[in-house]
Amino acid sequence: MGHYRRVFFFGIVRAITCLLVWNVTVVAAQAAAPEPVDWIVTGKFVVTMDASHRVIPHGSVAIRQDRIVGIGPAEEINARFQAAHTLKREQDLIAPGLIDTHTHAAMSLFRAFADDQRLQDWLTKFIFPAEAKNVDREFVRWGTELACLEMALAGITTYTDMYYFEDEVAETTKRAGLRGVLGSSVIGFPAPDYKSWQEAIRGAARYLDTYAHDPLIVPAVAPHAIYTTPDEALRAAHDLAVKMNAPLLIHVAETQKERDDAIAKRGMTPVETLEKLGVLDGRVVAAHCIWVNDDDLEILKRKGTGVAHCPSSNMKLASGIAPVTKMLKLGINVGIGTDGFAGSNDSADLILEMNLAAKLQKVATMDPHSLPAEQVLEMATLGGARVLGLDREIGSLETGKRADLITISLAHPNAVPLYNLYSQIAYAAKASDVDDVFVNGSQVVSGRKMLTLDAEEIYRRAEAYHLRVINSLR
Amino acid sequence: MGHYRRVFFFGIVRAITCLLVWNVTVVAAQAAAPEPVDWIVTGKFVVTMDASHRVIPHGSVAIRQDRIVGIGPAEEINARFQAAHTLKREQDLIAPGLIDTHTHAAMSLFRAFADDQRLQDWLTKFIFPAEAKNVDREFVRWGTELACLEMALAGITTYTDMYYFEDEVAETTKRAGLRGVLGSSVIGFPAPDYKSWQEAIRGAARYLDTYAHDPLIVPAVAPHAIYTTPDEALRAAHDLAVKMNAPLLIHVAETQKERDDAIAKRGMTPVETLEKLGVLDGRVVAAHCIWVNDDDLEILKRKGTGVAHCPSSNMKLASGIAPVTKMLKLGINVGIGTDGFAGSNDSADLILEMNLAAKLQKVATMDPHSLPAEQVLEMATLGGARVLGLDREIGSLETGKRADLITISLAHPNAVPLYNLYSQIAYAAKASDVDDVFVNGSQVVSGRKMLTLDAEEIYRRAEAYHLRVINSLR
Numbered sequence: 022m023g024h025y026r027r028v029f030f031f032g033i034v035r036a037i038t039c040l041l042v043w044n045v046t047v048v049a050a051q052a053a054a055p056e057p058v059d060w061i062v063t064g065k066f067v068v069t070m071d072a073s074h075r076v077i078p079h080g081s082v083a084i085r086q087d088r089i090v091g092i093g094p095a096e097e098i099n100a101r102f103q104a105a106h107t108l109k110r111e112q113d114l115i116a117p118g119l120i121d122t123h124t125h126a127a128m129s130l131f132r133a134f135a136d137d138q139r140l141q142d143w144l145t146k147f148i149f150p151a152e153a154k155n156v157d158r159e160f161v162r163w164g165t166e167l168a169c170l171e172m173a174l175a176g177i178t179t180y181t182d183m184y185y186f187e188d189e190v191a192e193t194t195k196r197a198g199l200r201g202v203l204g205s206s207v208i209g210f211p212a213p214d215y216k217s218w219q220e221a222i223r224g225a226a227r228y229l230d231t232y233a234h235d236p237l238i239v240p241a242v243a244p245h246a247i248y249t250t251p252d253e254a255l256r257a258a259h260d261l262a263v264k265m266n267a268p269l270l271i272h273v274a275e276t277q278k279e280r281d282d283a284i285a286k287r288g289m290t291p292v293e294t295l296e297k298l299g300v301l302d303g304r305v306v307a308a309h310c311i312w313v314n315d316d317d318l319e320i321l322k323r324k325g326t327g328v329a330h331c332p333s334s335n336m337k338l339a340s341g342i343a344p345v346t347k348m349l350k351l352g353i354n355v356g357i358g359t360d361g362f363a364g365s366n367d368s369a370d371l372i373l374e375m376n377l378a379a380k381l382q383k384v385a386t387m388d389p390h391s392l393p394a395e396q397v398l399e400m401a402t403l404g405g406a407r408v409l410g411l412d413r414e415i416g417s418l419e420t421g422k423r424a425d426l427i428t429i430s431l432a433h434p435n436a437v438p439l440y441n442l443y444s445q446i447a448y449a450a451k452a453s454d455v456d457d458v459f460v461n462g463s464q465v466v467s468g469r470k471m472l473t474l475d476a477e478e479i480y481r482r483a484e485a486y487h488l489r490v491i492n493s494l495r
Numbered sequence: 496m497g498h499y500r501r502v503f504f505f506g507i508v509r510a511i512t513c514l515l516v517w518n519v520t521v522v523a524a525q526a527a528a529p530e531p532v533d534w535i536v537t538g539k540f541v542v543t544m545d546a547s548h549r550v551i552p553h554g555s556v557a558i559r560q561d562r563i564v565g566i567g568p569a570e571e572i573n574a575r576f577q578a579a580h581t582l583k584r585e586q587d588l589i590a591p592g593l594i595d596t597h598t599h600a601a602m603s604l605f606r607a608f609a610d611d612q613r614l615q616d617w618l619t620k621f622i623f624p625a626e627a628k629n630v631d632r633e634f635v636r637w638g639t640e641l642a643c644l645e646m647a648l649a650g651i652t653t654y655t656d657m658y659y660f661e662d663e664v665a666e667t668t669k670r671a672g673l674r675g676v677l678g679s680s681v682i683g684f685p686a687p688d689y690k691s692w693q694e695a696i697r698g699a700a701r702y703l704d705t706y707a708h709d710p711l712i713v714p715a716v717a718p719h720a721i722y723t724t725p726d727e728a729l730r731a732a733h734d735l736a737v738k739m740n741a742p743l744l745i746h747v748a749e750t751q752k753e754r755d756d757a758i759a760k761r762g763m764t765p766v767e768t769l770e771k772l773g774v775l776d777g778r779v780v781a782a783h784c785i786w787v788n789d790d791d792l793e794i795l796k797r798k799g800t801g802v803a804h805c806p807s808s809n810m811k812l813a814s815g816i817a818p819v820t821k822m823l824k825l826g827i828n829v830g831i832g833t834d835g836f837a838g839s840n841d842s843a844d845l846i847l848e849m850n851l852a853a854k855l856q857k858v859a860t861m862d863p864h865s866l867p868a869e870q871v872l873e874m875a876t877l878g879g880a881r882v883l884g885l886d887r888e889i890g891s892l893e894t895g896k897r898a899d900l901i902t903i904s905l906a907h908p909n910a911v912p913l914y915n916l917y918s919q920i921a922y923a924a925k926a927s928d929v930d931d932v933f934v935n936g937s938q939v940v941s942g943r944k945m946l947t948l949d950a951e952e953i954y955r956r957a958e959a960y961h962l963r964v965i966n967s968l969r
Contacts, residue, residue, distance in 0.1 A: 132911070133918035137857075137867045171908035336854035337922070339863040367923035368909040377851065380810035383611075384855075389813040393611045434645035435842040437606070437954050438961030444607035448811070449841035453927030480911050487912030 054103065059462060060084040061104035063095050064115035064428055068442055070402045070417040074395065076442060082115060084424040087236060087462040092418055108464075112432040113456055114442060116398075117417050118178025118200075118425035119371040120405030123270075123308040123329035123358025126182050126190065127156070127164030129171065130486045131363030140276050140338045143364050152185075154493040155486070156213040161186040162193050163482040168362070169197035170474050172369045175452035178425040178460045179405070179415060180369075181306060181329065181358065183243040183270050185214040188228050191238045198465040198473045200425060202306075202409050204243025204270035205229075207258045209250045218254035222261060229265040237461055239411070241306075243270040247294050248279055259300040268410060269300070273307040276340050280312035292317035301326055306408055308358060309334075310348075311341040318344070318351055327354040327408030330400070332377040334360035342385045345378065346392060356405030357397075370452045375401050379447055394447035424462040430454045528577065533936060534558040535578035537569045538589035538902055542916055544876045544891040548869065550916060556589060558898040561710060561936040566892055582938075586906040587930055588916060590872075591891050592652025592674075592899035593845040594879030597744075597782040597803035597832025600656050600664065601630070601638030603645065604960045605837030614750050614812045617838050626659075628967040629960070630687040635660040636667055637956040642836070643671035644948050646843045649926035652899040652934045653879070653889060654843075655780060655803065655832065657717040657744050659688040662702050665712045672939040672947045674899060676780075676883050678717025678744035679703075681732045683724045692728035696735060703739040710935055713885070715780075717744040721768050722753055733774040742884060743774070747781040750814050754786035766791035775800055780882055782832060783808075784822075785815040792818070792825055801828040801882030804874070806851040808834035816859045819852065820866060830879030831871075844926045849875050853921055868921035898936040904928045 060083070067080030069092065081098035083091035091098050128148075135147035161184065172180055179200040182190055187205035194201040205225040207218050215221040225242045232240040242265075244250040244258040255271075262269040274280055274291040283291045292313055295301045303325035310321070310328045321328065330345050348355050357378055359369045375397045382392035406416025415425050431439060435449045458466035465473050534557070541554030543566065555572035557565035565572050602622075609621035635658065646654055653674040656664055661679035668675040679699040681692050689695040699716045706714040716739075718724045718732040729745075736743040748754055748765040757765045766787055769775045777799030784795070784802045795802065804819050822829050831852055833843045849871045856866035880890025888897050905913060909923045932940035939947050 129908075130912060132909075132914065133923055134914045136915060136918040136922065137863050139863050143863075167908055167911060174908060333854060336858040337863065339857045339861050339865070341861070342858060367918060368925075370909070370925070373847070373850070376847070377854070380807060380851070381858075383813040384810040384816060387813050387815070389611050389613050389617075389811065391813070432954070434603075434641055434648065434950070434953070435606075435844070437641060437957045438604060440606065440608045440961065440965075441610060444610045444841060448610065449607055451842075451844070451925060451927055453925055476908070479908070480906070483911045487914065491914075 055100065056102050058083045058085045058090055058102045058104050060106050060108065060459070061098060061102060062108045062110070062115060062426065062428070062459070064110045064113045065431060066114040066442060067092065067418060068114055068116045068446070069419065070117050070399060071419045080115065082418060082424070082426060084459070084462045087423055089418060089420055089422050089424045092420055108457060110428045110456060113428040113430050115418070115426055115428055116446065117402040118415070118427050118458065118460060119176045119401050120356060120409070120416060121172065121177045121180040121359050121369065121371055122306060122327070122356035122405045122408050123181055123331055123360055124168070124369060125184050125361035126168035126180065127161040127184050128361040128363045129168040130160060130164040130483060131490065133363070133367045134490070135364045136367070138338070138364055140340055141278060143338065148363060151490060151494060152213060155490050156185055158186045158189050160486060161189045163479065163486060165190050165193040166197065166474055166479050167483050168369060169194060169199055170471050170476055170479055173197065173199060173458050173466050173471055174455065174469065175370050175372065176427040176429070176455035176458060177369065177371050178427065178458060179409070179411070181270060181409060183245070185212055187240070188231065191232055191235070191240065195235070195237050196473065198237070198460050198463055200237050200415070200460055202239040202241050202268055202270070202411075204241035204268070207242060207244040207250055207254050209254060218251060222254065222257045225258070226261055226265070229261065229267050233265065239268065239409070241268040241270050246272040246275070246279070247291055248282060252298055255295070255298055255300050262304055268304050268306055270306045271308065273310050274312040274317070275309040277312055290314065290317050292320050296320050296324065304410065309340065309343060311335055311343045313344065318348060318353065321348070322351050322353050327356065329358040329408060330355050330378060331358040331360040331366070332374055332381050334365035336377070336381065338365055342381060346382050346386050349392070349396065354404060354407040355400055356408035357401050371401050372446070372450050372452050375447045394441070394443035397447050398443055424459055426459050427455055428457040430456050529574065530576050532557045532559045532564055532576045532578050534580050534582065534933070535572060535576060536582045536584070536589060536900065536902070536933070538584045538587045539905060540588040540916060541566065541892060542588055542590045542920070543893065544591050544873060545893050554589065556892060556898070556900060558933070558936050561897055563892060563894055563896050563898045566894055582931060584902045584930060587902040587904050589892070589900055589902055590920065591876040592889070592901050592932065592934060593650045593875050594830060594883070594890060595646065595651045595654040595833050595843065595845055596780060596801070596830030596879045596882050597655055597805055597834055598642070598843060599658050599835035600642035600654065601635040601658050602835040602837045603642040604634060604638040604957060605964065607837070607841045608964070609838045610841070612812070612838055614814055615752060617812065622837060625964060625968060626687060629964050630659055632660045632663050634960060635663045637953065637960060639664050639667040640671065640948055640953050641957050642843060643668060643673050644945055644950055644953055647671065647673060647932050647940050647945055648929065648943065649844050649846065650901040650903070650929035650932060651843065651845050652901065652932060653883070653885070655744060655883060657719070659686055661714070662705065665706055665709070665714065669709070669711050670947065672711070672934050672937055674711050674889070674934055676713040676715055676742055676744070676885070678715035678742070681716060681718040681724055681728050683728060692725060696728065696731045699732070700735055700739070703735065703741050707739065713742065713883070715742040715744050720746040720749070720753070721765050722756060726772055729769070729772055729774050736778055742778050742780055744780045745782065747784050748786040748791070749783040751786055764788065764791050766794050770794050770798065778884065783814065783817060785809055785817045787818065792822060792827065795822070796825050796827050801830065803832040803882060804829050804852060805832040805834040805840070806848055806855050808839035810851070810855065812839055816855060820856050820860050823866070823870065828878060828881040829874055830882035831875050845875050846920070846924050846926050849921045868915070868917035871921050872917055898933055900933050901929055902931040904930050
């Protein structure tokens with residue numbers, strides 16, 4: 022038998038075998054008892070945000086352990102799977118959990134503490150002094166609990182943090198049952214957790230090691246910004262991130278002053294500075310990126326750097342308007358961030374941020390077609406996952422992905438009638454419409470109640486910190 | 496006795512008499528039984544928005560019939576008054592009811608129906624055709640019920656409407672128990688209610704007469720805009736408004752096109768056009784006022800014309816950014832409007848609009864001090880009342896004013912801790928935090944439940960209209 026004949030023969034045999042095996046599998050599956058799963062969650066619609074943006078009317082999601090194992094019409098899923106627990110929300114839509122790409126969770130204890138200020142004043146006159154006097158491990162624990170409570174109730178399943186005592190943030194986030202990309206801060210002056218950037222780098226190394234294989238926590242390193250963190254520290258942070266294969270979180274080109282100072286001192290924009298330092302790559306999550314020119318955008322695109330757009334913060338601190346429409350057209354990955362709670366924003370509400378992000382781009386470009394509802398929902402889900410390098414695991418509802426999902430009630434006057442699901446989510450839904458939240462296959466919110474944290478205890482602690490903060494500044 | 500001695504003598508007598516009368520009154524008040532009132536509402540704070548912006552910790556509001564008869568510390572009010580009904584919300588703040596200065600309520604049935612469009616396209620390609628095919632008296636009734644349900648649950652106690660079949664809007668609003676400044680539309684083409692503007696003027700005259708002395712309804716006339724309504728109709732509408740002492744509601748300088756067309760056709764801006772037509776005065780509520788120059792602002796100020804600023808709508812339709820900061824500095828009265836539900840906004844949420852208005856001005860002026868929280872709350876309450884000419888009756892919590900008030904829960908993670916009440920309301924509160932709503936002394940919302948309307952029936956009707964609208968456009 023010549024080579025080609027042999028190939029042909031074995032090809033035929035293989036094809037027949039495949040067909041037989043497939044048939045047997047199908048028949049067996051049909052005859053066999055339904056596969057056991059942990060959860061079947063059913064809703065009026067499933068908004069998958071998968072590659073084809075499939076929407077499934079009266080759809081279900083089957084969950085086994087931490088993964089989605091089936092998704093489709095309710096009848097099909099219920100025939101295929103036998104669930105230990107079922108959640109039927111006939112008046113809700115099911116969507117991927119929302120992904121917050123930039124915040125400082127523990128700052129919730131400073132909520133609305135220094136409002137209506139410019140970023141530089143806000144940082145140097147209010148926040149840094151208040152942090153120096155108040156932030157310790159215990160503060161971070163309760164501030165993070167409060168933030169997790171608020172975020173979970175608002176449908177945020179993954180959040181991205183830059184703060185101090187980040188191992189405490191990680192432990193609290195695990196206790197809350199949320200997913201976190203949690204960055205240990207590196208900054209050029211004594212911080213509440215580490216007295217120097219060298220100490221901060223050593224601390225970050227230990228922290229990255231501890232949480233390297235956590236199912237919920239993606240540990241990251243978070244040098245604050247080029248104007249607060251020495252170049253050497255930025256490089257050291259990046260070296261560590263590369264060595265540990267971790268994300269690097271940083272504020273970039275947030276204010277005109279940051280951009281102007283960089284040009285005056287270095288002859289380079291903040292983005293060029295980071296590129297020159299060798300810090301910019303696909304593992305970087307660059308928060309804000311407002312004062313970026315076309316060359317900067319080209320660099321971000323080329324380096325695969327993701328952007329965390331924070332509309333509330335950028336508007337409220339009068340930092341400016343990020344060219345998000347342009348970024349998206351260039352194919353830069355852009356997610357949405359709520360930013361901190363203390364003046365830059367006063368709540369963690371990604372549904373509100375979607376609303377703002379879309380409206381802000383429309384008026385900034387004077388084009389109502391800019392950033393339509395469907396695209397802004399993508400930014401808050403799969404787009405955010407891409408920014409964090411987690412898009413193979415989260416961001417859409419697909420078989421094989423982690424089961425991070427939320428249900429959003431449609432039984433509210435603001436959801437009636439329903440002409441367009443994406444518009445409904447981006448422009449009309451409220452954080453309070455979120456009924457249930459699952460993260461990594463576990464339910465953390467049920468019927469608007471947090472299952473994993475004690476809200477009353479958190480409120481008591483927050484009130485005590487409130488008094489302490491006020492007294493500390495007298 | 497000389498003249499001066501006589502004056503002195505009678506002065507002394509009068510002073511002694513006054514002192515005696517005062518003493519007797521005080522003693523009698525102390526000894527007498529407390530005065531009977533219908534309601535005492537008690538909260539953790541009362542945010543009055545009175546002239547001194549007084550905030551009363553642990554405060555109460557006493558209501559008799561439709562008026563506030565007492566306001567102060569809870570102990571004092573409880574000692575002075577005996578209430579038939581009490582509402583104790585120890586975890587809530589009490590605030591004036593929110594005032595929406597511009598919307599089209601019945602358009603709720605078109606919610607999110609034509610999103611991400613430019614105003615002219617949106618009107619001519621989507622809204623006007625859909626209205627022509629669907630809007631009748633019954634549509635207006637159910638659309639208004641749906642809107643009233645949503646507005647009341649979001650803490651809006653007074654709203655300003657421009658639509659068709661306005662007597663139906665009035666009846667529905669009365670049934671809902673809300674306060675409405677409700678404008679009967681006048682437009683230069685056949686509308687769902689009247690086939691010509693002359694008919695519309697005659698209809699408006701009858702409508703203004705019918706509701707002239709209603710406790711809840713302030714009937715108004717609402718010529719649509721200079722680009723849709725003939726000059727003759729604008730003048731006739733104004734004459735009618737003057738004759739009946741009614742507000743006149745109109746869209747002004749909403750888009751660049753409206754401004755440019757006016758200048759091209761008339762050699763005047765839209766504001767100048769209205770002034771020239773003799774239409775502009777203190778009874779006019781001018782919605783939007785985005786494309787206004789300094790001369791226009793001077794005219795608005797001089798004429799005492801109030802402005803309804805609609806941030807969501809202006810951003811979403813990419814109409815532009817109104818110079819609100821400048822208007823307020825000039826002393827122009829500016830309120831906030833949610834605008835319609837069908838593309839220009841998709842929900843009626845004045846708390847969200849406050850949030851947007853403040854943030855939009857900060858970024859537009861690149862000054863974070865622009866439109867601080869306290870000022871934006873004033874816009875949504877007393878400022879709105881001034882725009883509507885109702886500031887002697889509503890807009891703040893003061894003895895003698897109508898009892899229009901809301902309670903906002905502080906027992907939410909987004910309200911903890913509480914450093915600043917105004918920031919809390921403007922930047923962190925959610926519509927869903929509104930627990931109770933009183934309008935004209937009657938409770939219409941209790942613990943987030945609407946008392947006056949049947950939500951389930953409204954949803955059923957809205958769903959039927961949804962199908963009808965979709966089919967009508969096939």
